[in-house]
Amino acid sequence: MKAVLYARVSSKEQEEEGYSVPAQLKLLKEYARKNNFKIVQEFIDVETAKRAGRTNFNQMIEFFQLNKDIRFLLCEKTDRLYRNFKDYVNLEEFNLTIHLVKENEILSKESKSHQKFIHGIKVLMAKNYIDNLSEETKKGMLQKAHEGYYPSFAPLGYFNVEKNINGRKIKAISIDKSRSYIIKKIFELYANGNHNLQQITEYANQEGLRSRKGYKIYKSTIHKILRDPIYYGNFTWRGELCKGNHHPIISKELFELVQERFGNYNRPKQIKKHKFAFTGLLTCGICGCAITSEIKKEKYIYYHCTSYKGKCGNTAIREENLIQKLGELVNKIQIDNNIIDWVREALNLNHQDEKEYHNHQCKLLQEQYDKLQRRIDKIYIDKLDEIVTSKFYQKMTNQWKEEQDKILKQIEKHKKANVNYFEMGIKILELSKKLYSTYLERNNEGKREILNIILSNCSLNAGNLYPIYRKPFDLLAKGLTRSVWLPG
Template sequence: MKYIAYCRKSTDEKDKQVLSIDQQLAELTEFAKREKLEIVNFVVEAKTAKTPGREKFAEVLKLIERGVAHGILSWHPDRLARNSIDGGKIIYLLDIGKLHDLKFPTFWFDNTPQGKFMLNIAFGQSKYYVDNLSENVVRGMRYKVKNGIWPVRAPLGYFNEPKLRTIEVNHEKEKIVKKAFQLFAEGNKSFTDISNFLHKNGVARRNGKPVKLEFAKRMLSNRFYVGIMKYAGEYYEGKHKTFITRELFDKAQKEIGKILKPKQGKHNFAFCGLIKCRECGASITGEIHKKYYERTDRTADYIYYRCTKKIKPCSQKPITKDYLEEQIRLIAKSVSLPLEWEKEWQGLLSEDEKLESVSIDQNIGRLELELQQLDEKLNKLLDGYLEGVIESETYKTKKNELFEEKVKVQEDISRIKSEGSSWLEPFKEFTDSAFSVSKIARAKNTSQDLGNLAKTVGSNFFLENRLLSPTFSDFQKGL
């Protein structure tokens, strides 16, 4: 009888008792000589048998079906199959008579009902071993992450400590990651810029090329750097040391949002989105007009702003960018605060700061109580899940919701401790701007600077007959 010798060892197989490919080949060759078996082909495969789809194993079965050989020689049944489908194929070929015999140096087989029964048990044991191993690995990972320890490969800036089995800060890479966050948070930086920065500082792919843009984006948006781990769709609090502040991380997220926000067009018109047409209520948009000068043989670009006329017919005519800028400067000057008031206002703000500091402790106490209540809810939710009252998906969804609330409360506590009142600082910034707005309006700013100034000065602007008029916010009216 002719046999096909099949050797397999998965590259991710950790069992040291399983022989290497070379060892299996040697053992099978010696076994065949001893048992006087004719081997027509040696098939070698380095792939897991946990799931169906092994190409070389499929070739062996095809050779058996075609009658090239009628027997298979392998080290052990678990080399042939560790899943029910492949095991079932072997049994089926025995049942229909295409496969006459199986030989194993480590396992007895006889093509009888009893022999096939024992083979089925061997395949079942192999599958049980794989399933149990996988379940133990998953259980171990979940145990680690629930205890605040990241169970897989550490992100850039950290390393896996093998002895303590913890995640520790890589102080060399920490500086690079922190600087990358700082550069990105400053604004006007792309994922390409960050990828190139990492590359210049020794962080690259295996082939030496810069990391992919998705890697840079994933790093900058990874909440692991602020102590929050997401594993298998659930959030957990990490015990690892963090080196990125919440403030820096939030700034980076805002910049990511700007990059991912759909672009409005090729040209960034400074005053788009600020002004509406008073006649019809439609938005004012910008456009470029080209003009050719025959005498000098040149073309010049001029920016005009006009009504989009998307709501109804409108008779308003375009206005030049320069004339629009001139009117914005005049409006800015008209709402600026006299500099002689500055000292008195600063004194009033100092008094408000003292009053606000009294209530900060009360606010923190209230939030800490809310934090305690959320922890109690999370514990009750876990109890319900463990008792089987709550389904897995419901538990996961509700847990993530409560965890997000908890993170928000923690952020509020941190913000109040570091910033105090949430309104006082913006108010101070506004008064500082109001005192200096006259200087800004007189300076030779760019259109973009004036556009930002216009957002501070008025909540809405209306254009009619090429004349600009603001509608000031209630806060500014109160001044």
């Protein structure tokens, strides 16, 4: 049987923790040999902080398109294969038989509902969609902002760096000396009143200031720079002004002088645009165009077809009616109370290999820790016996203790992974139970986040909604009970 092999490592941290490409290849090739698979193609992706993306995954998709006789795919486990639901859907189109070797799972079109459901849960865990729903990611970034560290890409004049603060690695920003003088000059030129935005834009481009992607600077970029408090030491994050820990490029006095000059031009204040929470979520059920939104009589919000292909006759819907109908879609995601207990057991059994792996890694790391401790004990005796000098003793002891600290951190990560993977699956189910009540409690932006998680697509036709749910919510939307899909 001909098969394709796929391996991926996404960070240096995973490389260190046993997920390395060689380790994956060894496991997969041994599996192929035992199960009489002939590997006809290998696709390997190595991602780093500087190089993201999955070039070879996309090439694998093209390979399956061109080679319709090859329908077996071998991969270590779920989170090595999928990064998002698009990956999931793309592979499903090829009617593949996927062997997830470390999870002892074989998935195909003929797989039972309970297998597909558990697999869908794993995909959710691999992507960590639970973070989006609980807003933990946003909370983490906001906490980082409150601590004074800018939690995003560095603005022009700065670059991103990694700092070690009290043993904790923090991503921060530092002054880019090759560009910061241009930024400072931009503020000075505008403050003196003799240069307009267009002239300053021309100056910045002549000096070689470029965007992060290497493009020339536009006037709008200069305007944004001149309005950004990050250059005097503070920054705004989610509408809140935070005191930064980074070094400023200009003084606060110069920044305020520039703002004063903006005010002297009596520029009209920017009209606050209304945020249409559900724009981009729906498509027209008649012509397939996007559904857009507008305010009528300065208070009523309507969603309607863009009519990009010409008027199709589809009717508009008021936002409050749309919210109600979208809520009905959320409310369709039902799960029988008895199923949660069964899924807890199924997840537990399904991840025995995962637990054994982490326990094994903890054992190996503990052995390394104990070995270093024996060295420390021995060299202490050697120092007392004057076999080694105090200087050499101190040097080696510090080195080995530093290695021990790193080992303890790795042990802790494996212990957490051992528990978190299982708990996350259960949490997804628990959230599914109360998804509708959460939807009702959220503001419109929060409602949109929930809809983004559960819906793959949704069309509007004559005031009615026709959803396509993401996996595994498509199964839950059917209101499946234990008797309907329980294996056996």
